[in-house]
Amino acid sequence: MGMILNEEQTLLQDSAREFFKEKAPVTALRALRDEKDATGYSKNLWKSMVDMGWPGIIVPEAYGGLDFGFQGLTIVLEQSGQGLTASPLVSTVLLGASTLVLGGSEAQKETLLPQIVSGDLTMTLAIDEGAHFNPAGIALEATAAGAGFVLTGQKTLVLDGHVADKIIVAARTSGSAGDRGGITLFVVDGNAVGVSREKLAMLDSRNAALVTLSNVKVDADAVVGEIDGGFCILGQVLDRAAIGLAAEMLGSMSEVFDFTLEYLKERTQFGQLIGSFQSLQHRAAIMFSELEMARSVVMEAASAVDEGSAQVSQLASLAKSIVNETANLVTREGVQMHGGIGMTDEHDMGLYIKRSRVAERTFGSAAYHHDRYASLNGY
Amino acid sequence: MSDLEAFRGETRAWLEENCPPTMRTPMTSEDETVWGGRREKYTNPEAKLWLDRMGGKGWTAPNWPKEYGGGGLSKEEAKVLGQELGRIGARPALASFGLWMLGPVLLEYATEEQKQRFLPQIVRGEIRWCQGYSEPGAGSDLAGLQTRAVLDGDEWVINGQKVWTSFADMADCIFCLVRTDTSTKHEGISFLLIDMDQSGVTTKPIKLISGSSPFCETFLDDAKTPKDNLIGRENGGWEIAKKLLMHERTNISSGGFGGGGRMTPIEAVAKEYLGEVDGRIGDAVLRDKIVAHKMRERAFGLTVKRSQAEAKAGEVSPASSIIKYIAAEMNKSRLEMLFEVMGLQTLGWEGDYFSDFGLGTTRGMLRSKANSIEGGTSEINLNVVAKRVLGLRDHQ
Ligand SMILES: Cc1cc2nc3c(=O)[nH]c(=O)nc-3n(C[C@H](O)[C@H](O)[C@H](O)COP(=O)(O)OP(=O)(O)OC[C@H]3O[C@@H](n4cnc5c(N)ncnc54)[C@H](O)[C@@H]3O)c2cc1C
Numbered sequence: 001m002g003m004i005l006n007e008e009q010t011l012l013q014d015s016a017r018e019f020f021k022e023k024a025p026v027t028a029l030r031a032l033r034d035e036k037d038a039t040g041y042s043k044n045l046w047k048s049m050v051d052m053g054w055p056g057i058i059v060p061e062a063y064g065g066l067d068f069g070f071q072g073l074t075i076v077l078e079q080s081g082q083g084l085t086a087s088p089l090v091s092t093v094l095l096g097a098s099t100l101v102l103g104g105s106e107a108q109k110e111t112l113l114p115q116i117v118s119g120d121l122t123m124t125l126a127i128d129e130g131a132h133f134n135p136a137g138i139a140l141e142a143t144a145a146g147a148g149f150v151l152t153g154q155k156t157l158v159l160d161g162h163v164a165d166k167i168i169v170a171a172r173t174s175g176s177a178g179d180r181g182g183i184t185l186f187v188v189d190g191n192a193v194g195v196s197r198e199k200l201a202m203l204d205s206r207n208a209a210l211v212t213l214s215n216v217k218v219d220a221d222a223v224v225g226e227i228d229g230g231f232c233i234l235g236q237v238l239d240r241a242a243i244g245l246a247a248e249m250l251g252s253m254s255e256v257f258d259f260t261l262e263y264l265k266e267r268t269q270f271g272q273l274i275g276s277f278q279s280l281q282h283r284a285a286i287m288f289s290e291l292e293m294a295r296s297v298v299m300e301a302a303s304a305v306d307e308g309s310a311q312v313s314q315l316a317s318l319a320k321s322i323v324n325e326t327a328n329l330v331t332r333e334g335v336q337m338h339g340g341i342g343m344t345d346e347h348d349m350g351l352y353i354k355r356s357r358v359a360e361r362t363f364g365s366a367a368y369h370h371d372r373y374a375s376l377n378g379y
Numbered sequence: 380m381s382d383l384e385a386f387r388g389e390t391r392a393w394l395e396e397n398c399p400p401t402m403r404t405p406m407t408s409e410d411e412t413v414w415g416g417r418r419e420k421y422t423n424p425e426a427k428l429w430l431d432r433m434g435g436k437g438w439t440a441p442n443w444p445k446e447y448g449g450g451g452l453s454k455e456e457a458k459v460l461g462q463e464l465g466r467i468g469a470r471p472a473l474a475s476f477g478l479w480m481l482g483p484v485l486l487e488y489a490t491e492e493q494k495q496r497f498l499p500q501i502v503r504g505e506i507r508w509c510q511g512y513s514e515p516g517a518g519s520d521l522a523g524l525q526t527r528a529v530l531d532g533d534e535w536v537i538n539g540q541k542v543w544t545s546f547a548d549m550a551d552c553i554f555c556l557v558r559t560d561t562s563t564k565h566e567g568i569s570f571l572l573i574d575m576d577q578s579g580v581t582t583k584p585i586k587l588i589s590g591s592s593p594f595c596e597t598f599l600d601d602a603k604t605p606k607d608n609l610i611g612r613e614n615g616g617w618e619i620a621k622k623l624l625m626h627e628r629t630n631i632s633s634g635g636f637g638g639g640g641r642m643t644p645i646e647a648v649a650k651e652y653l654g655e656v657d658g659r660i661g662d663a664v665l666r667d668k669i670v671a672h673k674m675r676e677r678a679f680g681l682t683v684k685r686s687q688a689e690a691k692a693g694e695v696s697p698a699s700s701i702i703k704y705i706a707a708e709m710n711k712s713r714l715e716m717l718f719e720v721m722g723l724q725t726l727g728w729e730g731d732y733f734s735d736f737g738l739g740t741t742r743g744m745l746r747s748k749a750n751s752i753e754g755g756t757s758e759i760n761l762n763v764v765a766k767r768v769l770g771l772r773d774h775q
Contacts, residue, residue: 003685261769276774281765282758288769289701296681322678367667374670379646379660 002071002303003296012072015052016079023048024085026348032086033205039163040199040207041086050119055093058101063113070240070305074247074298081251084355086206088122091160094244095237096123099168099185103225103233108187112166124164125237126155126211133364135170135234136180140213142171149173149223151186151194151216157362161209162199164190169213173228180231185224192216204358205351239316242363243301246323249359250291250298253327256334256352257287263338280337287330294326314376321369327356328366386456390463397432399425402470412474416507416551417576426470433472434503440478442693443486448499454691476545477501477508479630481554483693484623488570488611497572509550510627511541511573511597512620518543519759521556522565522617526599528557530606535571537579537602545753547582547595550575554623555599560614570616572608579603589745590728625695627754632683632699632706643740645669645713649720665720672709672716679705697767700760707750707757714744 005013024045032040049055057073059065066072073093080089097116100109115121127135140153151171161167167188175182188195194216200208225233261284264275274280301315309315331353335342342349364372402425406412413419413426421427433439436450441457443449452460482501485494500506517524526539537557547553553573560567573580579602584592611619646660649669654661660669683702690696717740718725724737725744751757765771 003681003688261771264771272774273772275771278762278765281769281771282761284769284771285701285704285761285764288764289705292701293675293678293682293705296685297678299685300681318674318677321674370667370670370674373674374659374666377646377673378658379649379666379670379673 002307003299005075008068009072009075012068013075013079016076017082019048019052020079020083020085024080024083024087026083026351029084029086029205029351030348038199040160040205041088045085046087047119049087049089050117053117054089055097055119056117058093059097059113059117060101063109064117065113070243071299071302074244074302077244077248078251078254078298081248081253082255084204084206084252084351088124088160088164090241090244090248091124091164091207092116092122094241095125095159096164096166096168098237098240099125099224099233102236103185103230105221105224107221108224112187121166122160122164123166123168124158124160125168125170125241126158126161127170127234127238128157129153129155133361133368135238136183136231137177138170138172138183139177140169140171142169142173142184142186144173145217148217148219149184149186151188151213151218153213155211155213157200157208158197158211159362160207161211162197162207166190167195167211168224169211170230170234175228182228183230183234184227185230185233186218186222187224188213188216188218188222192218202358204355206355206358235313238363239312240305242316242320242369243298243305245359245363246294246298246319247302249323249327249356250294252352252355252359253291253294253323253330256330256349257291259348260284260287260330260334260337267339274337283333283337287333290326290329294323297322314373317364317369317373317376320364321366321373324360324366324369327360331356383455383459387459387463390460391466393436394463394467394469397429398467398469399429401425402429402472403468404470405468406470411470413470413472413504414474414507414546414549415504416549417505418507418549418551419504429470430472430504437502439473439475439504440482440498440502443482443498443502447486447494448502473504475501475504475507476510476550477506480510480623480627481508483626483695484570484619485610486693487622488619490607493607493610506552507546507550509544509547509553509575509597511544511547511553511555513543514540515542519756521620522568524556524558524568526555526557527561528559528569528571533606534603535606535609537571537573537599537604539599541597541599543585543594543753544582544597545594547575547597548584553580553597554610556616556620559616565617566614568616568620569613570610570619571604572610573599573602573604577602587746588748589742591742591746622695624755625697625699628699628703628760629695631750631754632702643717645717645720646673648717652721652724665716668716669720672713675709676713679709697763700755700763701768703754704751704757704760704764707760710750711747714740714747718744 053066054076056065057068058070061067100112112121129139142149142151151169167190169186169188171184171186172182173184194214196212198210200210202208264280264284265273267274297319301319304312304315335349335353338349341347401423413430437445437448438450438460441450441452441460445451478501482498485497512521514524514526528535528537553575555571555573557569557571558567559569579600581598582595584595586592646669649660653665660666721737721740724734725741727733727738
């Protein structure tokens with residue numbers, strides 16, 4: 001199915017909605033921001049999420065997970081988007097666990113996945129190096145040395161990179177930037193000698209770090225998948241990342257739409273509710289239509305992952321691009337329809353527009369995914 | 380084997396035997412559409428055969444009840460039938476306002492006797508219906524309609540004028556909104572069925588900007604219809620009228636649009652007319668426009684699929700306005716894009732210098748402008764979404 005949630009998925013959605021409403025409303029992100037929290041997320045909250053079993057949602061039962069399916073993860077991500085919840089769900093689960101499940105060796109899965117499930121291990125994936133998302137353009141150098149490798153270079157926008165226990169680094173072992181071949185994935189300890197990490201003060205108050213590696217030594221068993229063949233795994237992980245983030249964005253955008261619609265029904269000008277002005281009514285109706293389309297593509301893409309469909313890459317680009325455009329529209333219209341109050345730091349609208357702009361750029365902009373979709377289809 | 384798979388097997392076998400060869404090829408022009416009715420010419424005898432077989436089985440109306448001639452299929456079975464028809468590329472046996480608009484409201488509002496009288500004829504394509512809603516003074520503000528119906532003994536006598544009546548000159552009967560009470564607006568409207576084969580009804584075709592004349596002015600001068608051709612209550616027609624519009628909007632969006640060229644792969648046309656660079660559409664700006672459009676089209680298709688999955692069989696809601704709005708705007712932009720991509724070829728009106736494809740695209744582009752007018756304008760559909768889906772209010 002996929003276009004309609006089944007009973008178990010609906011229960012998951014309900015409990016996730018309740019959970020985030022109660023434990024992580026948008027005031028939680030505001031507090032992290034105002035207190036300039038060094039971790040950037042609440043470890044207590046993460047512990048509660050671990051208790052819900054969510055880190056194991058895509059992990060096979062053999063490694064202690066729930067094996068609930070990828071669509072389940074997108075359901076939780078969507079609900080976490082409602083209140084802009086900061087947590088390692090994207091870094092550790094969507095990126096880290098996905099990479100291990102898709103490409104990890106048996107030994108890597110056996111040691112790392114149970115620790116993710118139990119909340120003892122946080123992970124992330126380091127991809128970006130330049131100004132724009134371009135996974136084939138990876139240049140960070142990894143050279144063979146003895147039985148292992150030495151890594152040198154810099155990664156940016158590494159989600160939770162300043163605190164993650166382990167970082168999967170996409171590095172170049174042969175070829176040159178732009179080649180899909182020659183990329184290898186390495187699991188690097190966050191505290192390894194030669195790793196320096198700096199939390200970046202991001203627009204959206206969420207976690208991203210600059211990670212610099214100078215002569216970081218790793219053993220041969222740190223390699224995830226094949227040497228030089230990392231792009232194949234990376235591609236699949238990034239498809240899931242795009243779909244998962246699109247789900248989170250959908251949750252945030254539904255929230256913006258809901259509180260904007262509320263405002264249209266309560267704010268009075270000229271002796272009328274502003275929601276009775278047709279120019280606003282039509283724009284609200286258009287936003288709603290766009291959100292419906294966004295929801296359809298996210299659901300289709302998420303269920304395609306579970307079905308092992310050959311369409312996953314196309315649908316990932318479709319979902320991320322449509323959601324990016326919708327998020328951009330909904331935040332622009334949201335801030336406009338609130339008038340002056342929406343421009344104040346005190347109002348939540350600002351937090352949502354800031355998060356949206358960062359998320360729109362993460363794992364590929366609309367332009368990136370248009371081009372990718374066109375290439376995949378031979379246009 | 381599940382019941383559904385057994386049904387699939389039987390359906391496949393039946394179609395294999397009963398769908399004539401020429402009904403398994405794509406239509407080459409809209410003229411090949413079979414609308415049925417007393418005046419249908421059936422230039423291809425296999426089209427008649429196909430209609431008779433499908434109509435006889437009730438599969439032109441798969442989920443209508445069997446007692447009214449329908450197929451009596453469940454939602455799942457109807458979906459399987461659709462898939463199997465698609466698999467062999469079967470043409471629709473019947474295109475019909477009766478199937479798309481009138482039938483669904485008869486099922487909901489008509490008396491048992493009326494259902495028996497009208498529904499089986501629709502299923503078998505024996506009667507062609509047209510829609511008498513709009514009037515010169517009542518378009519978007521449909522409830523402002525003035526066509527008057529007065530009961531005279533056992534008959535209603537109708538006077539007034541309808542306009543934009545699609546295919547009125549080819550139809551046998553008209554479902555008509557009429558005023559039966561002039562003292563109120565919405566509560567003074569009734570829903571009447573009228574046979575057009577009488578001197579009181581005349582039609583006059585109107586030519587469109589695309590050059591064709593698919594619709595008419597319809598004049599009702601002392602037109603008559605039996606008393607029991609009133610559907611629902613006297614003065615209770617507005618509710619039926621709105622429900623029918625939801626069916627119309629749902630249907631229009633799932634493929635019933637005028638404009639043609641639906642199947643044309645715009646990306647292939649673009650490569651032909653703009654050239655290729657490294658296997659890509661040669662013009663980077665148009666390539667991006669085309670891709671963006673293709674992506675929206677896919678997102679829209681998934682949205683239709685989702686709303687069908689959510690709805691019970693045959694059920695409609697004001698949310699049909701969302702689908703109608705997006706579909707209309709998207710079809711218009713698709714044809715504008717095709718028009719642009721083909722360059723000089725679409726700048727002609729007629730003559731040998733221009734290809735049939737180019738001329739067809741031009742006329743299709745012009746015809747598609749009506750997509751956001753027919754069945755309720757885009758603005759009206761956005762009003763419906765704002766008010767009935769989002770709960771926004773009118774000025775007080
Ligand atoms: C190809 C075609 C086929 C048709 N077939 C049929 C048919 O078979 N049977 C039938 O009965 N009718 C048919 N119609 C008529 C169609 O339903 C009407 O044209 C339509 O409802 C608009 O009415 P109107 O033409 O009077 O335009 P108007 O209502 O005068 O509209 C003019 C403009 O004003 C806008 N407008 C009007 N009211 C509002 C409002 N409240 N808020 C914002 N904007 C508003 C409209 O959106 C439009 O842009 C057909 C029309 C076309 C083009």
